[in-house]
Each structure stands twice: as C-alpha cells, then as structure tokens.
Amino acid sequence: MILTPTDIANHAIKALDDKKAQDIKLLKTTDVTVLADYFVICTAGSVTHVRTLSDELEAALKKSGETPLRREGGRTGDWILIDYGCVVVHIFMKEAREFYTLERLWSDAEDIDIKGKQK
Numbered sequence: 575m576i577l578t579p580t581d582i583a584n585h586a587i588k589a590l591d592d593k594k595a596q597d598i599k600l601l602k603t604t605d606v607t608v609l610a611d612y613f614v615i616c617t618a619g620s621v622t623h624v625r626t627l628s629d630e631l632e633a634a635l636k637k638s639g640e641t642p643l644r645r646e647g648g649r650t651g652d653w654i655l656i657d658y659g660c661v662v663v664h665i666f667m668k669e670a671r672e673f674y675t676l677e678r679l680w681s682d683a684e685d686i687d688i689k690g691k692q693k
Contacts, residue, residue, distance in 0.1 A: 577638055579611035579660035586614045586663050587688055589634035593627050594619075595665070601676075601683040613680060614663045617671050621651040627665050628654045 577585070583600055590598055595616035604611045618624040624647075632642060640658055647654040652667040653674070664676060677685075 575639065577640055581638075582635065582640055582658055582661045583612040583614055585635055585638055585640075586631055586658075586661060589631045590614070590616050590627055590663075590665075592634075593630045594623075595627050597671075598688060599677060600686040600688050601680055602686050603680060603683045605684070606680065606682045610657075610662045611660045612662075612686075613676065613683070614661060615666070615671070615676055616664070617666055617668050619667075621667065624651055624654055624665050624667060628656060631656060631663060631665075 587598055587600060595618060598614065598616040601613040601615070602611065603609065603613055616627065618627050628645070632645075635641070635658065642656045643659050644657045645654065646657075652670040654665045656663040656665075666674065
C-alpha cells in the first residue's frame with residue numbers, strides 16, 4: 575500500500591503521541607515551500623526521549639513501508655530531523671525548539687488541527 579503525504583503525517587503523529595511527545599504540531603507547507611508537503615514538529619523531555627521518539631517513529635513508518643530519505647541530528651542530541659520526502663519530522667528538546675522557532679519561520683504554513691489524529 576502506498577501512503578499519501580497525509581497518511582505519513584498521521585502515522586508520524588500517532589507514533590510520536592504514543593511515546594508521549596509534547597506539543598505536537600502539523601504544518602501543511604505545500605503552498606509555501608517545495609521542501610515537503612508537511613512538517614511535523616514536537617518536543618521531547620530529554621535527550622533519551624528524543625532518541626526514543628525518533629526510533630518509534632521510524633519503526634512505525636517502516637511497518638507501513640516507509641523509510642526515511644535521511645536523518646540528521648545535532649551532535650548534542652537535542653534535536654533530530656527525519657525526512658520522508660513529502661513529510662519532514664522535527665523532534666526537539668524544549669530549548670532547541672525555542673531556538674529554531676520553526677513555527678515562526680514557517681508562519682505562512684497552514685497549522686492543521688490534529689485533535690483526533692492522536693490517541
């Protein structure tokens with residue numbers, strides 16, 4: 575089964591929510607950049623939690639046949655970016671999220687209500 579960008583974003587949100595990611599945001603970026611259709615942004619409580627969230631996300635999407643194109647992370651472990659082409663997932667510790675302020679940087683993107691996509 576081939577997943578749509580929306581399907582991938584929804585799977586990502588569920589996987590992150592299942593492992594207690596905080597402040598999950600879904601930005602529809604189709605109309606503001608060619609980088610991806612969606613950005614998923616969330617906060618982790620610790621460096622270990624950042625790794626746990628990224629591992630869970632990759633495992634959940636791999637079960638659906640999706641593998642990331644690339645994975646990048648800060649050397650300090652306070653953020654990880656996982657790129658699925660049409661969906662880019664950003665996992666941050668609080669301080670890193672505040673530093674990068676992606677929601678402000680991409681404020682022209684549509685903020686999608688994810689209630690109902692979580693548990």
